[in-house]
Amino acid sequence: MTLILPFKLACVGPRSIRCPLIFLPPVSGTADVFFRQILALTGWGYRVIALQYPVYWDHLEFCDGFRKLLDHLQLDKVHLFGASLGGFLAQKFAEYTHKSPRVHSLILCNSFSDTSIFNQTWTANSFWLMPTFMLKKIVLGNFSSGPVDPMMADAIDFMVNRLESLGQSELASRLTLNCQNSYVEPHKIRDIPVTIMDVFDQSALSTEAKEEMYKLYPNARRAHLKTGGNFPYLCRSAEVNLYVQIHLLQFHGTKYAAIDPSMVSAEELEVQKGSLGISQEEQ
Template sequence: MGPESRFTLKKFPQVYKWSYILFTLSETFPLLCFQVFLYLGFVTNMGEIKISPDYNWFRSTVPLKKIIVDDDDSKVWSLYDAGPRNIRCPLIFLPPVSGTADVFFQQILALSGWGYRVIAVHVFGASLGGFLAQKFAEYTHKSPRVQSLILCNAFSDTSIFNQTWTANSFWLMPAFMLKKIVLGNFASGPVDTEMADGIDFMVDRLESLGQSELASRLTLNCQNSYVEPHKIRDIPVTIMDVFDQSALSTEAKEEMYKLYPNARRAHLKTGGNFPYLCRSAEVNLYVQIHLLQFHGTRYAAIDPSMVSAEELEVQKANLQASSEQEQQQQQQQS
């Protein structure tokens, strides 16, 4: 099977399919489903990404750091810090509700290898991470801490999920019910191989989250809150989204465009909810293009000796040519 056929091969994410079935049945047959789930944990392949050489190399070379952010050691931040330590204006990635720090391992490996320091002032936020990135920039607008934002499948108002009335009850729900809520936003139809692997990996990361972590993330995701864009209108923004199915509605995407009329737009033809996993090359290139505007300034996130602006311009031209070719093919097919 050649590389071209991998993108046309359709399959259902295995872990997602089994997890959703078990979480649904667990309300009626909790003991049986628990035993079956334990069995599947041993015999089911958790996806190509988790066993891939790139992911294993990432886990073996980039240490996971833990930072205590409370006096009683009850709150700990886990993060990966990669790239040149002399960079004082790094790039920070914030994961979605279902993700952990390592869901961005492909960006960390690629960008740090090119000379970027990835961990904060340039912020890449996906879904809930994008919303929190905007709120952080908003809260610190009088004493700016954020120099730019890259918002991937992000939203600006939590009311789009129509769950503000249940936000305060997430703390009372068991973990399996919270996971079922999150899984309900995952793509359930046939997808290409790379997207299926990405979903499987995210389900595996979801399994690693405890009840308190899930409850707090869902509360942040659903409690009544919105971004005040007039406080961050001077910050350079790139809005990254996909044309295929994702958890965000068309109305939510249009609202983001209205809030940031001067933002750069990075559209991906496909990628679903997790383009940074299944379309990592395109995402990495868009991140580089976004950060290009800071080259040669104190806010550069890259060691200037590592990657030249000319090289990035060539990559940008190639991406534009590829996009135009895809549009022509779509017009011919229609």
């Protein structure tokens, strides 16, 4: 991974693709938490970029920094996949650039539209003072603690490992972005194609938060996973990768395609879709 302005990036896939898919991680995540998506999607011909956040303390600062990153990479428009905090920041960036759009579509995984759901807006400005162990304890409090299947257990272990790699300022800044008082203004991004991806089992998001997302994006495609917890992109990667392909399929043959058109055909995607038993209603 390379350090660019000052995001850490994993960039894979054909440079000829001018509208790639960019992955934005959750609070505890680094760029490599999406390694299963990177491996699969690039193998199918997609251009993919996964990133790790630098230390930003407010949403405007993040949006300005991310816009400069896209300028540096010479990318006019991108597709964004955001997990939890990453999904919220993806929406805020789309909102921030709505007068000169830089986001062509959104995939929002276990994400939210209003930070007040965490009931910590009043402590958001004090995270920078807290020691690392206390910040990690706050994050770990949202991880599943009950019995889970082996794949979910491995995903949790992996995310705990990534959490351990983060320093105090990185964690404090991410929790600040996650909890400082802010919400998405849907009228500014209502024309952007959206897929909402969430799970039916236990996750850090409440049912009310999920319902609010559905209300905010009434025309969004819904990608429901029966299980997957907080990190379906790790423990249910085959389903997540397929839903990502289904979302991106609508842009094939346009200048906003994230794939080399010679690599994957629609017929192949239909076969994969059928193998997982995904119904038309779930699309």
